[in-house]
Amino acid sequence: MTSELTTSSTTPANTFAELGLISPLLARLTELEYQQPTPIQAQAIPSVLAGRDLIGGANTGSGKTATFALPLLQQLSKQPGVVKSSASKGTHSSKGNYVAGLILVPTRELAKQVADSIKSYAVHFNGAIKTVAVFGGVSVNTQMLALRGGTDILVATPGRLLDLISSNAIKLDRVQTLVLDEADRMLSLGFTEELAALLALLPKKKQTLLFSATFPEQVQTLTQELLNNPVEIQLQSADSSTLVQRVFTVNKGEKTALLEHLIKQHKWRQTLVFVNARNHCEHLAEKLAKRDITAEVFHGDKGQGERTRVLEGFKAGEIDVLIATDIAARGLDIEKLPVVINFNLPRSPSDYMHRIGRSGRAGEVGLAISLIDYEDYHHFKVIEKKNKIRLEREQVEGFEVDEEITAELLEAMKPVAAPEGSGKKKRKKKKSVNADIWAGYTKPE
Structure with a gap:
C-alpha cells in the first residue's frame, strides 16, 4: 500500500x-x-x-x-x-x-x-x-x-x-x-x-x-x-487549546476521598469517572454513596435498555456522576461535558486519549483529570511517552503525598537483579495472532 x-x-x-x-x-x-x-x-x-x-x-x-x-x-x-424529487x-x-x-x-x-x-x-x-x-x-x-x-x-x-x-x-x-x-x-x-x-x-x-x-x-x-x-x-494533537489536562498525585487508598473533595468543591453537575473493571464501577458507586454522592454506573454487564436509560439521563444532566469502564471511552458524545476523571489509568495508552476526548469536544472548554498514586507513576510515564505529552504533577491541598513513604514504596517496587550467571531462558517469540487471521485475506486490486 x-x-x-x-x-x-x-x-x-x-x-x-x-x-x-x-x-x-x-x-x-x-x-x-x-x-x-x-x-x-x-x-x-x-x-x-x-x-x-x-x-x-x-x-x-x-x-x-x-x-x-x-x-x-x-x-x-x-x-x-x-433519491426522488423533493416534491414527493x-x-x-x-x-x-x-x-x-x-x-x-x-x-x-x-x-x-x-x-x-x-x-x-x-x-x-x-x-x-x-x-x-x-x-x-x-x-x-x-x-x-x-x-x-x-x-x-x-x-x-x-x-x-x-x-x-x-x-x-x-x-x-x-x-x-x-x-x-x-x-x-x-x-x-x-x-x-x-x-x-x-x-x-x-x-x-x-x-x-x-x-x-x-x-x-x-x-x-x-x-x-x-x-x-x-x-x-x-491531524491528531495531544495539545488541545480547549481541553485542559491535569494530574493529581495522591497517597494510595485516598483516591475516593480526593474524588469526593473535587466533586463537592467544584460543584460539578456532570462528571464522567473512568475505572478499569465492571466490579470497580459498582464498588466506587457504593463508596461515593456513603459520602452523599449519588452515582450511576455504565458497563458491559448492563442490559441495553438500562445502558440507554443511564446514558440519556447523563446527557440530559439528570445524573451528576457517571462511573464507567472504557466502553464509554468511544461513542459517547455529550455536549459541553465539563470534566472527565481517570480514577484508574487506562491499561492501553491509546485509550487515554479516547477517554479524555469525551470532554472539550467541538471546540468546547473541557477538563481531564488523572488521579495517580505511587503504583500508577510508571504507567502514566508510559502514557505520556506514547501520546507525546508531558504533564505537571500537582497536589491538592489536604491530600498531599507523603513523600517519605512514597519513596520507600517505590524503592521496594524496583525489580531485584538476577544473580550473576543465573541467566534467563530465552522466551520463545509468540506468533502473531493477527498474522494467522489475516493470512488468507486478499488485498483489493
Whole structure:
C-alpha cells in the first residue's frame, strides 16, 4: 500500500459549499448551524467524494462522523432511482437484502449515535436513503424486520452483523463503501477475527475509509491490507487549546476521598469517572454513596435498555456522576461535558486519549483529570511517552503525598537483579495472532 500524506498545511475550505456538497446537504448543515468545516472535514471530504480510499486521523470531537457521512449520502443520492424529487416522498426503490454503504463500529452506543447523525443529515432527501443500525443487546428479530428489502446505509457492530448474515437477513456482496469508525479498536485483537470474516464477504472493488483518533503501530500493518493507494490525513494533537489536562498525585487508598473533595468543591453537575473493571464501577458507586454522592454506573454487564436509560439521563444532566469502564471511552458524545476523571489509568495508552476526548469536544472548554498514586507513576510515564505529552504533577491541598513513604514504596517496587550467571531462558517469540487471521485475506486490486 502506498499512500498520499495530507497535512494541515493544505489550504482548508472555508465553507461546506467549497467542498462540493450538494444543496440538500448544505441546507441541512445550515439548519444545524454548522458554521464551517473542521480541519478533518475540509481535508478529507473532497477525497472521499472523489472515490479515494482514506485513512483519517483526528482528535475525538473533531467531526469525523460528518466527514464520512456527508460524502456517503451524496454518493448514494446520485444513484439512479434512489433519491426522488423533493416534491414527493422519497421511497427506497432497490430490492433484495443488500447494503450499499457499510459502517462498522465497536460499540452499541456508537452505532446508534452514527446512525442518528446520518438520518439527521439526510432529512432533505425525504426518506429516500434508508439507514439502519444493528447491534447486540436487543432483539435480533426487530432488526431483521428493519432490514427487509435491504438498506442503503448499515451501521453495525461486527458480532451482530455476522448473526444477521448467518440468518440471511443481509448480504454484503453489493457494498460500495466500507467505513471503519474507531479503526484502532476495530482492528484490535477483540475484533480482528470477526472483521476478517466480514471482509471475506465484501466485494474486492470498493471504497474503504478508516477513521480514528489514534492509529497504534500494530494497526498500520493491517491497514496496508485493507486500502488501495489511500490518501492519509493525520491531524491528531495531544495539545488541545480547549481541553485542559491535569494530574493529581495522591497517597494510595485516598483516591475516593480526593474524588469526593473535587466533586463537592467544584460543584460539578456532570462528571464522567473512568475505572478499569465492571466490579470497580459498582464498588466506587457504593463508596461515593456513603459520602452523599449519588452515582450511576455504565458497563458491559448492563442490559441495553438500562445502558440507554443511564446514558440519556447523563446527557440530559439528570445524573451528576457517571462511573464507567472504557466502553464509554468511544461513542459517547455529550455536549459541553465539563470534566472527565481517570480514577484508574487506562491499561492501553491509546485509550487515554479516547477517554479524555469525551470532554472539550467541538471546540468546547473541557477538563481531564488523572488521579495517580505511587503504583500508577510508571504507567502514566508510559502514557505520556506514547501520546507525546508531558504533564505537571500537582497536589491538592489536604491530600498531599507523603513523600517519605512514597519513596520507600517505590524503592521496594524496583525489580531485584538476577544473580550473576543465573541467566534467563530465552522466551520463545509468540506468533502473531493477527498474522494467522489475516493470512488468507486478499488485498483489493
